[in-house]
Amino acid sequence: MPTPRAYHHGNLRQTLLNAAVQLAEEVGAEHLSLRELARRVGVAPSAPYRHFASRKALLTAVAEEATERLRIGMVTGAAAHRQQGLEQLQALGEAYLDWAEQHPMHFRVVSARDQIDYAAASGMAQRNQELRDLTLQALELAQQQGAAQRCDPQTLAVLARATVYGLARMQTDGHFAQWGLDPATGWQSARELLGVFVGLLRPATQKG
Amino acid sequence: MPTPRAYHHGNLRQTLLNAAVQLAEEVGAEHLSLRELARRVGVAPSAPYRHFASRKALLTAVAEEATERLRIGMVTGAAAHRQQGLEQLQALGEAYLDWAEQHPMHFRVVSARDQIDYAAASGMAQRNQELRDLTLQALELAQQQGAAQRCDPQTLAVLARATVYGLARMQTDGHFAQWGLDPATGWQSARELLGVFVGLLRPATQKG
DNA sequence: ACCTGAACACCGTTCAAGT
DNA sequence: ACCTGAACACCGTTCAAGT
Numbered sequence: 001m002p003t004p005r006a007y008h009h010g011n012l013r014q015t016l017l018n019a020a021v022q023l024a025e026e027v028g029a030e031h032l033s034l035r036e037l038a039r040r041v042g043v044a045p046s047a048p049y050r051h052f053a054s055r056k057a058l059l060t061a062v063a064e065e066a067t068e069r070l071r072i073g074m075v076t077g078a079a080a081h082r083q084q085g086l087e088q089l090q091a092l093g094e095a096y097l098d099w100a101e102q103h104p105m106h107f108r109v110v111s112a113r114d115q116i117d118y119a120a121a122s123g124m125a126q127r128n129q130e131l132r133d134l135t136l137q138a139l140e141l142a143q144q145q146g147a148a149q150r151c152d153p154q155t156l157a158v159l160a161r162a163t164v165y166g167l168a169r170m171q172t173d174g175h176f177a178q179w180g181l182d183p184a185t186g187w188q189s190a191r192e193l194l195g196v197f198v199g200l201l202r203p204a205t206q207k208g
Numbered sequence: 209m210p211t212p213r214a215y216h217h218g219n220l221r222q223t224l225l226n227a228a229v230q231l232a233e234e235v236g237a238e239h240l241s242l243r244e245l246a247r248r249v250g251v252a253p254s255a256p257y258r259h260f261a262s263r264k265a266l267l268t269a270v271a272e273e274a275t276e277r278l279r280i281g282m283v284t285g286a287a288a289h290r291q292q293g294l295e296q297l298q299a300l301g302e303a304y305l306d307w308a309e310q311h312p313m314h315f316r317v318v319s320a321r322d323q324i325d326y327a328a329a330s331g332m333a334q335r336n337q338e339l340r341d342l343t344l345q346a347l348e349l350a351q352q353q354g355a356a357q358r359c360d361p362q363t364l365a366v367l368a369r370a371t372v373y374g375l376a377r378m379q380t381d382g383h384f385a386q387w388g389l390d391p392a393t394g395w396q397s398a399r400e401l402l403g404v405f406v407g408l409l410r411p412a413t414q415k416g
Numbered sequence: 417a418c419c420t421g422a423a424c425a426c427c428g429t430t431c432a433a434g435t
Numbered sequence: 436a437c438c439t440g441a442a443c444a445c446c447g448t449t450c451a452a453g454t
Contacts (some may be wrong), residue, residue, distance in 0.1 A: 028322065030238060030322060111377075111381060111383075112320070112381055113381055113382060114236065114238060114381075118382070125386070128386060129386070132386065132387065148408070151404060154387075154388065155401065155404055156404075157387070158378075158384075158387045158389070158397075158401060159371070159401050159404055159405060161374070161378070161383075161387070162371055162374035162375045162378055162401065163367070163370055163371055163374055164374070165374040165377065165378060165383075166369070166370035166371055166372070166373040166374025166375070166377065167370045167374070169319075169373065169374065169377055170366075170369070170370055170373060173319060173320055173321055173322075174321060174326070175319075175369075175373075176366075178333070178336060178337070178340065179340065179362075179365070179366045179369070180362065181366070189366075193363065193366060193367050193370065196359060196363055196364070196367055197367060200356070200408040200409065201408065204412050
């Protein structure tokens with residue numbers, strides 16, 4: 001049975017990770033302090049260094065967990081729309097936006113990358129590759145079905161990601177208010193704007 | 209004639225701003241230290257507080273300067289393409305990307321907004337409003353000329369900004385490498401991808 | 417193996433005191 | 436009016452020492 005201080009004997013690492021997520025969501029990842037974290041968990045300021053080489057290494061571990069959640073969301077989203085390219089593309093984009101909505105701190109840390117050591121996060125790079133492949137496959141299927149055929153699918157994949165990334169960041173960074181959109185419904189607006197983008201790819205015969 | 213220490217008598221404020229830009233470009237705005245800044249300028253750690261209420265206030269002043277540069281660039285870009293809606297839209301987007309390319313630190317500080325006090329930066333908000341109006345006017349002109357007529361111009365304006373913002377951040381945040389794009393030519397790629405987006409808005413008769 | 421406690425070299429910010 | 440110098444309450448990180 002776990003005592004209140006069970007983490008002092010085996011699972012301090014995961015305890016620190018969980019507390020780090022909570023603290024970062026309160027004050028922002030850029031203001032996360034290892035000393036404050038240690039204080040909350042009830043250990044000495046130096047204790048985290050048995051489990052993480054640095055503050056950056058801890059945040060990188062948080063980012064790895066976050067990327068796995070994103071991967072699960074996008075794989076699930078794609079699986080729900082087999083055989084329909086543009087619907088699958090939209091589902092992938094919506095899964096990305098849903099993830100950013102539910103974990104804005106994770107989204108910021110993972111995407112801005114200035115608080116983490118991306119080069120050392122092999123799991124993240126691997127998962128990201130999987131997500132790019134999913135997007136590309138959806139687009140190639142869509143093109144077989146007539147969408148934006150005069151464009152290179154690789155090019156469209158980057159453009160689609162830029163769109164969804166730009167929308168997520170505008171909401172997260174607080175830009176939407178100035179564009180006449182209510183921040184409270186910003187994520188819903190982002191999903192609708194994604195729909196407009198996907199609509200621009202649709203074959204001319206299906207337009208209107 | 210200005211002596212080496214002339215800034216000690218009248219223009220320490222601007223000297224601090226200039227040195228702040230240089231230091232932030234070296235170490236990243238999030239790691240800019242007021243003490244290091246004071247050290248470089250040759251004043252006491254408390255001296256900057258005569259001119260800026262806080263570290264955040266200083267970075268906000270830097271962001272105001274940066275936004276004025278963006279405004280000049282975009283106004284110039286739009287002026288070069290009168291009477292052609294989509295060309296004007298593209299010129300506006302390219303001016304935005306040029307600015308982000310030439311001042312990536314400025315771009316990050318202005319857009320992420322977590323290091324500045326945007327609510328207190330009335331000049332920034334005003335200039336941003338001007339830039340949104342420019343974009344909207346270009347799109348309305350483009351629609352009179354047949355582009356994407358079934359879409360609300362306000363909606364297209366936000367989508368266009370999300371595209372260009374997403375592209376600029378992907379390059380700045382180092383995402384392009386994983387999408388098979390050379391980071392060295394990333395800004396050129398961004399401009400080309402902007403062109404693909406604008407092409408998606410083009411009337412069907414002009415396509416191909 | 418895992419954690420403590422003291423230490424080092426930093427921070428942002430405040431404030432009395434100098435000119 | 437503008438700047439200095441000392442001070443306060445913090446940081447991240449290291450390292451000898453404890454269990």
